[in-house]
Amino acid sequence: MADDTGGTHVSQGGEFSRDERFITTRITADGRDGYPVEPGRYRLIVSRACPWANRSIIVRRLLGLDTVLSMGVAGPTHDVRSWTFDLDPGGRDPVLGIERIREAYFKRFPGYDRGITVPAIVDVPTGEVVTNDFHQITLDLETEWREHVRPDAPDLYPEAMREEMDRLMRIIFGDVNNGVYRCGFAGTQDAYEKAYQRLFHRLDWLSERLQRQRFLMGETITEADVRLFTTLVRFDPVYHSHFKCNRQKLSEMPVLWAYMRDLFQTPGFGDTIDFDHIKRHYYVVQRDINPTGIIPAGPDLDNWLTPHGRESLGGRPFGDGTPPPPPSAAEVVPAEHTPLAA
Structure with missing residues (x-):
């Protein structure tokens, strides 16, 4: 499911559980997962509707990372095929050139069968999704990207x-x-x-x-x-x-x-x-x-x-x-x- 639920599962007892099978690749200062922190290389894809994406929007803004990490905003509604860039001219993200965020997921993982969610960070040169692990994304912005935060940024993760x-x-x-x-x-x-x-x-x-x-x-x-x-x-x-x-x-x-x-x-x-x-x-x-x-x-x-x-x-x-x-x-x-x- 493309919804911000990240995949809805209800047990036989009627209890909701969240699919948390995220892409756990990390963007780090030392590039140990193959994706080093580099200004201008990545694009954060969000929807302002989504609470999980909203975390990344706030942290990026508080830290002043908007100068080194661009942001694409998907529209608030979507169908089962994933979030769309219907807010942008021509319905395409102006940097990635795609209509739906799922294109970046499939570019890296053909046949991807898990939740196509936001926030997601995309590697601009390849057009491939790097991660959608919203738990880790903000922590990495606060720690791995420290060299690029504004000089007087708050310490959000002391x-x-x-x-x-x-x-x-x-x-x-x-x-x-x-x-x-x-x-x-x-x-x-x-x-x-x-x-x-x-x-x-x-x-x-x-x-x-x-x-x-x-x-x-x-x-x-x-x-x-x-x-x-x-x-x-x-x-x-x-x-x-x-x-x-x-x-x-x-x-x-x-x-x-x-x-x-x-x-x-x-x-x-x-x-x-x-x-x-x-x-x-x-x-x-x-x-x-x-x-x-x-x-x-x-x-x-x-x-x-x-x-x-x-x-x-x-x-x-x-x-x-x-x-x-x-x-x-x-x-x-x-x-x-x-x-x-x-």
Whole structure:
């Protein structure tokens, strides 16, 4: 399946599981997998609709890697043959010259039979996909690409914190990032209710953690915040209704709502979010959940810009670094798709 689910599998008990058979080739400083870090050689393919791709968009922007790693943006909807470049003139990526990201997958692996997903990084000279391992892509941008990050970029994966961060990110992935999908794609009432309880138990746990500190790891933004943000920013527009995660809206959970507004109003986070693409993807593509394909008109997005008050907890969002500069004109989210343009 080309969807951001990466392949939907439901067990006999009705439980959703994610196909995580990724292409695990890595782009590294020493090129040990055959793909050395080289400015201008690779192209990051994303969709602004997809939470997994959104991680890469944010990290690339915070680190200032947009000058050395180009980005292609697929449209928000697709068919079973994979994500398409229908946003580009002629329906082709202007760098790779392809209509669908699957062409890069098949170029390297003829007959590729796993999930054709984004984010994916493509080797421009050969036109072949290198990796679609979204777990590793951002970590490698933060570590293997360090020679090319902007001089005052934040440290999103501090070495002294990595063991605790990795443990926390595994919890967030299992219970929240993937947890909303467990609710949405559950095949039985029992499987749904178990997923629902697990999700909201973890959200309550995260609320307690964030009540006493500004960010997940303390005073500064890290990769852990990026990973939680890309799910929670989609909560009210999509997951609350479409995936039946409806105990409360995000905007009804005071601590998480304030935390998310803090991040959304931080350069590099909210300015990557295209709410129109997000809603069109889920409600149009996932017809097994929404057979009519009708896209809800709401919710009102202006509340994302209201004061959050999280400054009272102290902290320095970028640590010893600085905010990223504004995105290039080519990468600005259309004004009608974001409250930031208001």
